[in-house]
Amino acid sequence: xxxxxxxxxxxxxxxxxxxxxxxxxxxxxxxxxxxxxxxxxxxxxxxxxxxxxxxxxxxxxxxxxxxxxxxxxxxxxxxxxxxxxxxxxxxxxxxxxxxxxxxxxxxxxxxxxxxxxxxxxxxxxxxxxxxxxxxxxxxxxxxxxxxxxxxxxxxxxxxxxx
Amino acid sequence: xxxxxxxxxxxxxxxxxxxxxxxxxxxxxxxxxxxxxxxxxxxxxxxxxxxxxxxxxxxxxxxxxxxxxxxxxxxxxxxxxxxxxxxxxxxxxxxxxxxxxxxxxxxxxxxxxxxxxxxxxxxxxxxxxxxxxxxxxxxxxxxxxxxxxxxxxxxxxxxxxx
DNA sequence: TTTGTAATGTTGTAGCTACAATTATTGACA
DNA sequence: TGTCAATAATTGTAGCTACAACATTACAAA
Numbered sequence: 001x002x003x004x005x006x007x008x009x010x011x012x013x014x015x016x017x018x019x020x021x022x023x024x025x026x027x028x029x030x031x032x033x034x035x036x037x038x039x040x041x042x043x044x045x046x047x048x049x050x051x052x053x054x055x056x057x058x059x060x061x062x063x064x065x066x067x068x069x070x071x072x073x074x075x076x077x078x079x080x081x082x083x084x085x086x087x088x089x090x091x092x093x094x095x096x097x098x099x100x101x102x103x104x105x106x107x108x109x110x111x112x113x114x115x116x117x118x119x120x121x122x123x124x125x126x127x128x129x130x131x132x133x134x135x136x137x138x139x140x141x142x143x144x145x146x147x148x149x150x151x152x153x154x155x156x157x158x159x160x161x162x
Numbered sequence: 163x164x165x166x167x168x169x170x171x172x173x174x175x176x177x178x179x180x181x182x183x184x185x186x187x188x189x190x191x192x193x194x195x196x197x198x199x200x201x202x203x204x205x206x207x208x209x210x211x212x213x214x215x216x217x218x219x220x221x222x223x224x225x226x227x228x229x230x231x232x233x234x235x236x237x238x239x240x241x242x243x244x245x246x247x248x249x250x251x252x253x254x255x256x257x258x259x260x261x262x263x264x265x266x267x268x269x270x271x272x273x274x275x276x277x278x279x280x281x282x283x284x285x286x287x288x289x290x291x292x293x294x295x296x297x298x299x300x301x302x303x304x305x306x307x308x309x310x311x312x313x314x315x316x317x318x319x320x321x322x323x324x
Numbered sequence: 325t326t327t328g329t330a331a332t333g334t335t336g337t338a339g340c341t342a343c344a345a346t347t348a349t350t351g352a353c354a
Numbered sequence: 355t356g357t358c359a360a361t362a363a364t365t366g367t368a369g370c371t372a373c374a375a376c377a378t379t380a381c382a383a384a
Binding site for chain 3: 226
């Protein structure tokens, strides 16, 4: 079933506009699948994202700004997110000795164990992804990266200058 | 700049997994551009979505369940969303005479005017979309539709199955 | 008519997000 | 040294979401 049937809209202005809606719609769909899956582990997608980021850096701790930079959804409030994770014992947070403005955050053993457990469950969205081929995934990645490439925002094109 | 640089992650398990992150990331990126644009008009992306849905149905009113079904983000609370729009004078909401369980919702003149005004602004994300070709947009749509095909049972309610 | 069940919305509430204001610390430099 | 700007994180708060419980209405069966 295509996007038109799913949101019951039968005409888009053009393929690009349809693509925008499709990305938003598919993103929301994927997010919800993921959130539903992670709920079993009492963790949100944002928290999961942060934990994986910290695992990637382990054993080197990270500061909040670095974590924010790597997050999928940049707008999440990192301070409070990390606070939740600390409360669950999944991360450590200590004031950095060299620079007391920053805090060093690192994943705990308990956090590592949780991630392993989640990995082992073979999340349903991994299965979902199997529906597209490797070649399709590559092409999808290429197009999405192109879409986000830096806009030539306010620059006047050579043609228009005259 | 590709996804790896943007979220500073240099290895993914495979292309499909990267694609999932890419969709979530690009969706969030696009949402934020859109939200920033719409803020000038004192309206959220969700509210804008509902208004366009109602314009599509005009002059035929719609009930809440129909609107929900067509929304990009199904999880928004439609009752309160419509309440906000009514408060701004952008929609009408009256109890349906035939079936008093349902409410008939329709876009007002003021709502139509607002949408026209927004259309006229040529949203920045329309420019964004120009970065991919028509052929790329078509391919993107095809792959995203394929990805969502065969719904994951656990997240789809009985009602939605059809 | 009464009863049960499905359809349709609304509401309560905990928790989360957006974003601007604020605090604390550091480093540059007159 | 004292002042200023930059960096890093926290907090206040209004508004929004998730989701389950609830209320109302419709309709069919006994």
